[in-house]
Amino acid sequence: MTSEHIRKFNQIPLSVLDLAPIKEGSNPGESFKESVALAQHVEKLGFNRYWLAEHHNMPGIASSATSVLIGHIAENTERMRIGSGGIMLPNHATLVIAEQFGTLESLFPGRIDLGLGRAPGSDQATAYALRRTLNTGPEDFPMQVNELQDYFADEPVSRVKAVPGQGLDIPIWLLGSSDFSARLAAQKGLYFSFASHFAPQYTIPALQLYRKHFQPSDTLKKPHAMVGVNVIAADTEEEARYHASSLQMSFLNIRKGKNTKLQPPVENMDDVWSPMEKAAVQESLDPRTTIIGTKETVREGLLNFQKETEADEMIITSQIYDMKARLRSYEIIGELME
Structure with missing residues (x-):
């Protein structure tokens, strides 16, 4: 790794993606308290953005009313940009989202980001319950x-x-x-964020396409891309691997079609998954975009991925069951920015 690559990495902003996890044995109210505590914590550490994701009909994710929660987090922080990662636009009347984010921006000037996705963030039955019709879908996203x-x-x-x-x-x-969305962001000259934390194999092609076809706009003169990374950091490699088992079980349950709350960590994942299930989960949790370990391991992983992607920003998500361990993980990541 050259000094130039290290210099570039030290200059890029790091942000937080929060799924407002509901832990086994807990409830949404506790999840919101923990999100506020985390947001205040990472703001002090110097993180740039704090985004919340829209999901529905998922017992382990509390951020379904995303705009409401953005307002709550913004009210309890001071400087950090707060936004959506993202609002699933096909679920909503466009005017309603414009009014909601217009309200947020009016309440918290210069601090609101609007990240948009075209997936429903749910199954078809839930999408119908949200919209009362399935006549609007991902194909209408550009409009x-x-x-x-x-x-x-x-x-x-x-x-x-x-x-x-x-x-x-x-x-x-x-x-x-x-x-x-890479093509559309390039065509419209907009900011682009890629979900490399769960779709690692498509990251580089999407970023190359975005940059190759980017058309400058009044909004943005040159391409600006952010990538998502799972990070589980701890003071020892063993502790990090232990806490990472909660994330691994979440992906395992998704593969099994089971909606569950965030599960407590286990000592040995081989007691939980089969070899075939392990291989399937590890395909999604690629070591390039799911970095588990000490400060040195995390630093090397983030440096390498930034070099590979030439990302302008990185957004970190850490699905950790124990709140103290979650706060410590972001402390370790924050030390890299110093």
Whole structure:
């Protein structure tokens, strides 16, 4: 690793992606308290953004009312940018999202990010319960992004105005785990964030496509990409591997089609999964984008992935059951920024 690569890594912002996990034996109220505590903790450590993800009908994720929770986190922090990673736009009337984020930006000026995804973040039955129709789907996503940009414009084309929302400068990020949003973000000259923390194999092709086809816009003059990374950091390698078992069990249960709360860690995952299940989970939790270990291990992993992706930012998610261990993990990551 050259000094130039290290210099570049030291300059890129690190951020936090919070799924507001509901732990086994706990409840959403406790999850929200822990999210506030984590946000206040990482703000002091110098993290750049704190994003929350929209998911529905999942007993282990409490951030379904994403805009409401963003407001709660913003109210309990001071400087850090707070946003969505992301809002699943097909689930919503575009005007409602414009008004919600217009309200958030009006309450917390210069601190709100709007990350958008085109997946439902749920199954079809839940998508129908959210929308009351399945006539709108991921294929309508480009049209919805256009509508949203118009609502935020100084002089919207639409007869319907977003109040609040009109004329506000709210950064829009397109989120993706394939090449679709990469192409759209490039075409529209928008910020792009790739979900490499669960789709590692598609990361480099999507980023290359985004940069190759990027068209400058009033929003952005050159491409700007952020990548997601799972990090479980601890003071020893053994402790990190122990806490990482909760994340591994989450991916295992997804593979099995089981919706569960975040499970407490176990000493030996080989007592939990079969060799075939282990291989399937490890395919999603690629060592490049799921970094487990001490400060030195994490530093080397993040340096290597930043060099590989040439990412402008990194957003870190840490699915750790024990809250003290979760806070410590981000402390260790924060030390890398010093």
